[in-house]
Amino acid sequence: MLTLHFAPNSRAGRIVWLLEELGLEYDLNRMDFHPKDLKSDAHRARHPLGRVPVLDDGDIRMWESGAIVEYILARYTDGALKPAVDSPLFPQYLQWFHYCEGMVMPPMNTIVVQTILLPPERQSKEALDQATRLLTRALAPINETLEGKDYLIGDFSAADVMLGHSCFMSNRFGCVGEELTHLRAYVERIEARPCFQKAINT
Amino acid sequence: MLTLHFAPNSRAGRIVWLLEELGLEYDLNRMDFHPKDLKSDAHRARHPLGRVPVLDDGDIRMWESGAIVEYILARYTDGALKPAVDSPLFPQYLQWFHYCEGMVMPPMNTIVVQTILLPPERQSKEALDQATRLLTRALAPINETLEGKDYLIGDFSAADVMLGHSCFMSNRFGCVGEELTHLRAYVERIEARPCFQKAINT
Numbered sequence: 001m002l003t004l005h006f007a008p009n010s011r012a013g014r015i016v017w018l019l020e021e022l023g024l025e026y027d028l029n030r031m032d033f034h035p036k037d038l039k040s041d042a043h044r045a046r047h048p049l050g051r052v053p054v055l056d057d058g059d060i061r062m063w064e065s066g067a068i069v070e071y072i073l074a075r076y077t078d079g080a081l082k083p084a085v086d087s088p089l090f091p092q093y094l095q096w097f098h099y100c101e102g103m104v105m106p107p108m109n110t111i112v113v114q115t116i117l118l119p120p121e122r123q124s125k126e127a128l129d130q131a132t133r134l135l136t137r138a139l140a141p142i143n144e145t146l147e148g149k150d151y152l153i154g155d156f157s158a159a160d161v162m163l164g165h166s167c168f169m170s171n172r173f174g175c176v177g178e179e180l181t182h183l184r185a186y187v188e189r190i191e192a193r194p195c196f197q198k199a200i201n202t
Numbered sequence: 203m204l205t206l207h208f209a210p211n212s213r214a215g216r217i218v219w220l221l222e223e224l225g226l227e228y229d230l231n232r233m234d235f236h237p238k239d240l241k242s243d244a245h246r247a248r249h250p251l252g253r254v255p256v257l258d259d260g261d262i263r264m265w266e267s268g269a270i271v272e273y274i275l276a277r278y279t280d281g282a283l284k285p286a287v288d289s290p291l292f293p294q295y296l297q298w299f300h301y302c303e304g305m306v307m308p309p310m311n312t313i314v315v316q317t318i319l320l321p322p323e324r325q326s327k328e329a330l331d332q333a334t335r336l337l338t339r340a341l342a343p344i345n346e347t348l349e350g351k352d353y354l355i356g357d358f359s360a361a362d363v364m365l366g367h368s369c370f371m372s373n374r375f376g377c378v379g380e381e382l383t384h385l386r387a388y389v390e391r392i393e394a395r396p397c398f399q400k401a402i403n404t
Contacts, residue, residue, distance in 0.1 A: 048343050048346075063297055064296070064300035064305075065304075066296075066303075066304065067293075070300075074287045074292070090273070090276070091264050091269075092264075095265050098269040101268075101300070101304050102267075103266075105304075109308060127329055
């Protein structure tokens, strides 16, 4: 049985979303997104930095949402939500899958730190402004690729689980401008998926 | 023919390293790591944010070093440098592959920005100190996993191309403490590989 160590408003939501889309059974260890849970001895024994998601599959323990998504697709599906290696969609799938942590999440993390996690007296307006500019620039190519498409590579794929989740977060922090019409429609499309709703309401 | 758009001291070095380890032929478009090249119209036509690496494979154009590594392994090898899906090493391979951009590169990027890219009057000591603390914490689990092993999953793999490159960078910026003995030996082991030397001297 798969066990997902989870906290709301984190990358762990991606894994709930994926597991629900695939119809896989799993146990959920729901923690609060708070040091009392994430920095507890029990959770630090799972991940020394107290991060989520962590996936247990029998004796196997894994960190990193991108790795966990790849693992679940490879071990628990027959090619679902991912183009075959010889598909013309394969390169773009990989690119947008990795664009999530490579380009969008670093400024998104800074914005979370500088608005929610740090106390007001330690927040830096310059750091926040710089991250907002970076994020705005990183979102533009996503908006462009979505023109005429429902999802990043056309049909819904695991690239949407990764990058779509980041776009949803970016939108929630008010960083998806009115002019990014394709991206705004994409976020609405994601929010309308029942499995995504389940993930963000867990 | 594969064409790699490259600049030194960037993630593009990972792709040179991988191509050399695999013995694949490729053309190299070597640019300077400077806005005159990376933010030029010619390069912005390849990547709207002016980033490297960019890989061209005929009509296919791809960004993101992690995506490019996965693409080359899948399309140009018969399973080299990556454990099979049913291998007991597969989960750890994925985890360390993704740990690179998920945990190590965000603080590493901040350190580069706050020491090299920003002019001194715009550098923030608080941002630098915070990133250095984060990076130090992120490196500890890598040091731990390397105990008794030459590479992240034992034999050399593409996870080393990703995360090993980040460890090399971290060490160059003085962020690998004396106490991280396994990690220091690992960086030396990487530096001794001829294909890595070729990558960082390109």
